[in-house]
Amino acid sequence: MNKIQMKTPLVEMDGDEMTRIIWQMIKDILICPYVDLKTEYYDLGLVYRNETNDQVTFDSAEATKKYGVAVKCATITPNAARMPEYNLKEMWKSPNGTIRAILDGTVFRTPIIVKGINPFIPTWTKPITIARHAYGDIYKNTEFQVPAGAKAEIVVTNADGSISRELIHDFSDGAGIVQGVHNTDKSIAAFARTCFNYALDTRQDLWFATKDTISKKYDHHFKDIFAEIFEANYKEKFDKAGIEYFYTLIDDVVARVIRDKGGYIWACKNYDGDVMSDMVATAYGSLGMMSSVLVSPDGIYEYEAAHGTVQRHYYKHLKGERTSTNSVATIYAWSGALRKRGELDGTPELCAFADKLEAAVITTIESGIMTGDLYSLSTLDNKKSVSTEEFLDAIKANIES
Numbered sequence: 436m437n438k439i440q441m442k443t444p445l446v447e448m449d450g451d452e453m454t455r456i457i458w459q460m461i462k463d464i465l466i467c468p469y470v471d472l473k474t475e476y477y478d479l480g481l482v483y484r485n486e487t488n489d490q491v492t493f494d495s496a497e498a499t500k501k502y503g504v505a506v507k508c509a510t511i512t513p514n515a516a517r518m519p520e521y522n523l524k525e526m527w528k529s530p531n532g533t534i535r536a537i538l539d540g541t542v543f544r545t546p547i548i549v550k551g552i553n554p555f556i557p558t559w560t561k562p563i564t565i566a567r568h569a570y571g572d573i574y575k576n577t578e579f580q581v582p583a584g585a586k587a588e589i590v591v592t593n594a595d596g597s598i599s600r601e602l603i604h605d606f607s608d609g610a611g612i613v614q615g616v617h618n619t620d621k622s623i624a625a626f627a628r629t630c631f632n633y634a635l636d637t638r639q640d641l642w643f644a645t646k647d648t649i650s651k652k653y654d655h656h657f658k659d660i661f662a663e664i665f666e667a668n669y670k671e672k673f674d675k676a677g678i679e680y681f682y683t684l685i686d687d688v689v690a691r692v693i694r695d696k697g698g699y700i701w702a703c704k705n706y707d708g709d710v711m712s713d714m715v716a717t718a719y720g721s722l723g724m725m726s727s728v729l730v731s732p733d734g735i736y737e738y739e740a741a742h743g744t745v746q747r748h749y750y751k752h753l754k755g756e757r758t759s760t761n762s763v764a765t766i767y768a769w770s771g772a773l774r775k776r777g778e779l780d781g782t783p784e785l786c787a788f789a790d791k792l793e794a795a796v797i798t799t800i801e802s803g804i805m806t807g808d809l810y811s812l813s814t815l816d817n818k819k820s821v822s823t824e825e826f827l828d829a830i831k832a833n834i835e836s
Contacts, residue, residue: 438471439788442780445772446498446737447474448530450508451481452744456752457762457823458508461769464827465834469788470773475502479530481511485523492530496537499737503779506772507534507739508765534737535569539622540729541629542567543700544712544741546719547726547763550801551815555718561698563715566633566641567708568626569729571618574705578614581606587613618653620660625732627661630702631669631680633730640679640699644688644707657704658682716741720812723761728771738771740764748823759807760823766796766830795833804829 449458466472477495484491499505511517512529535542545564546554581587587603603613634641643661645654665673665680673680683691685707692701703711716725725741741764748758770789777785800809803817810820821829 438469439784440471440782441473441776441785442782443504443776444473444475444502445776446495446502446505447476448479448495448505448507448510449476450479450744451511452509452746452749453752453758453760454509454740454742454744454765455480456749457760457765460824460827461762461766464824464831465766465792466769466773468831469834470785474506479507479510481513481517481521481523481527484510484527484530485521488524489527489530489533492533493537496534499534499538500735503735504772504776505737506768507531507737508768509740509742509744511744531739532569532574535729536575538729538731538735538737539625540569540731540735540737541626541633542569542708542712542727542729543633544716544725544727546716547724547767547797548719549724549797551813551818552720552724552800552809553814554720556693558694559697559719561696562719563692563697564637564639564700565708565712565715566630566700566702567712568623568703568705569708570622570626570705572616572705573614576614576616578612581611581613583607583610589615616653618657620656623657623660624664626702627664628668629730629732630700631665631673632732634678634680634700635669635672635676637700638676638678640681641702642681642683642688642691642699643702644683644685645704646685648684654704712741721761721808723764723806723808725764726767726771727764736772736775738768738775740768758823759810759820759826761806761808762823762827763796763800767793791834792830795830798833799826799829802833 449455475498477491479492479495510530513523513526517523518526543564543566546562548562583606585606589601589603591599593599630641645657647655647658713722716722722742727739727741729737745760748760752758770792774786774789777783803815803819804821804826805813805818806826807820810818
């Protein structure tokens with residue numbers, strides 16, 4: 436069998452723990468037998484990030500800017516407990532956060548719907564895509580514990596040396612905490628353009644929400660930038676495509692989403708998107724059934740699994756015990772990256788393979804063969820829980836059939 440040829444490499448970012456094991460399995464079982472895989476490889480496993488003082492993360496992001504498409508395995512963001520376990524020099528930052536900041540991207544996460552895995556919200560018959568702004572807010576914050584008697588202020592030193600200040604709180608009555616957050620017009624505008632472009636590409640309505648009635652400057656600024664860019668550059672395009680841009684308050688959107696059928700993009704500020712993407716994923720069934728792509732405003736794509744490194748299963752794997760780990764989100768990261776590479780390079784056979792790979796995943800699950808997490812959710816009568824590798828082997832059989 437002749438393998439499908441690739442014109443341009445993907446940037447491949449390896450990861451940690453059980454997802455690192457699955458990463459290699461997916462390549463060996465589902466991709467390399469059919470595709471002459473070309474990648475520029477970066478090891479983002481915690482061990483090598485520690486050895487390179489995290490330089491490998493920055494290098495992988497720059498390579499993504501060069502090649503335009505990347506695929507990323509789940510990685511560990513270390514906490515205090517991981518410091519002695521991995522003999523870390525310091526508590527390295529999230530690779531996802533670093534890459535998102537360098538690419539100035541927006542994260543789009545969409546549930547993967549299959550027969551037998553029913554959303555917990557009965558009205559949801561179509562996917563809801565969460566578009567998360569991936570810069571600033573509390574993820575780039577500055578925090579202080581404030582002693583009693585102190586006074587906290589925001590101080591801005593202007594370019595001409597003049598100073599503006601506003602009182603946050605006078606802690607004369609007791610100690611407390613204070614937090615400073617920021618964003619930039621450039622990043623907010625990039626977020627808006629990326630969301631509008633993605634809505635046009637996928638022909639879906641776009642919803643956006645903040646709390647501008649309370650945050651009359653910070654959140655209202657997001658609202659204004661979105662409105663200005665939409666009216667100037669996208670309104671006619673949306674009208675022509677037959678789709679809508681809709682703005683309202685975040686609490687109103689939450690109420691609407693619960694009653695709606697889905698089938699649109701919900702754009703969220705950074706923290707809102709972090710929370711709501713997990714809520715949407717769980718309500719549709721599983722975080723392991725969520726595709727995720729980081730898109731920059733200049734058309735750079737980084738596909739990833741939306742979940743973590745499945746630490747508990749990894750420890751079982753190390754003991755030689757059976758695991759039944761859901762690999763769907765990681766497979767969809769690979770299929771998404773291969774499809775986009777094929778689109779950009781004009782390689783339709785690579786796009787077709789990505790479509791067939793995803794179809795084989797859906798066929799496998801809907802035929803009753805699935806991993807343990809999906810087995811506990813599925814309403815199918817003929818369902819069967821299989822091991823991590825058996826699930827991939829079943830997908831391979833469906834590809835070949």
